[in-house]
Amino acid sequence: MIRKIAILGAMAVVLPGCFYAHTSQAPIATTYPISEQQKMQAAHHWRVLAANEANGIFQKLNGQSVYVNAGTEEAIFNETFKQLLTSELVSKGAAVMVSPKATVEVSYDVNLIEHKDRGMIRPPEGALTALAAGIAVASIPINHWKEPALGLIPMAAAGDFLIGNWSPETSHEIAITTQVTKDGMLQHSSTNIYYINPGDKDHYVAPAKSVRTIRVTDH
Missing domain, CATH: 4.10.860 (DNA Excision Repair, Uvrb; Chain A)
Incomplete structure (x- = not known):
């Protein structure tokens, strides 16, 4: 029994060494250390993000007026996040303007990532x-x-x-970037990445509108 254990132990030591001793025609795949990424599943999570972003933005204002620009994307997250971010800034005492005529502008952008062939996690x-x-x-x-x-x-x-x-984990992620600009100069930028449920992707990116093609002839 002891002899068998010794043989198995020797094999466990030798085999990994043999594996790396051989050459490869291409780099072998390896993994990253374990890390964590939060998953957005509720409007409350949007509020948590708005509160966190408001802290960073408020520190850059130094008493200057600010306008929150929701952009043109027709998605529920855009308008809701604008309201949440505005509320958080006002609660901190920021001078938030309701028109673009402000010293500083806050804007944000959402990128949807859909993985087509993700390996095991x-x-x-x-x-x-x-x-x-x-x-x-x-x-x-x-x-x-x-x-x-x-x-x-x-x-x-x-x-x-x-x-x-x-x-x-899911195959869908979003990257939300919040930026602060003044006179065309970027003063603050923050990007956060989250998992989302696949069925929630239209919260962040408006569905593509169908286009109807009409054929025009001379007859």
Whole structure:
């Protein structure tokens, strides 16, 4: 038994070295360190973003009047975010103008990213271990406890641990850029990236309008 373990250990050390010893015709794919990205799923999240952006903008105003430009995109996010951002700036004491005749202009832009061929994204660290532990402990009462249903408790505990912390990733993301300009000069720029549910994409980008083609002839 000890001999088998020693052989397996030696193979585990040697094989990775052999893998990197060989050459490759193209760079091999590797991964980034685990990072987190928030997911927008409610209008409240827009308010949180507006409050955060208002803090950065207000610091650049120095008492100057400001106008919030919602742009021309016909999407619900545009007008709602303008209202939220305006409210946050007013609450901080900023002089917000209702017409473009202001010293400073705030504008924002939304880019929708749709991934067509995204690879696997690993679950949160420890998720599989927690679920496996719950399943393993749940099998004990079948043979040893008088109440087998008690075995569901570990699985329920694992579910409670994960349910509020694990939000599934999607193939749709948005990049929201907020900028402050004065006399054509950029004074502040901030870009935030979020996951969104695919069904919510029309909140940020207006659906493409259908175009009807009319054929004109001389007859």
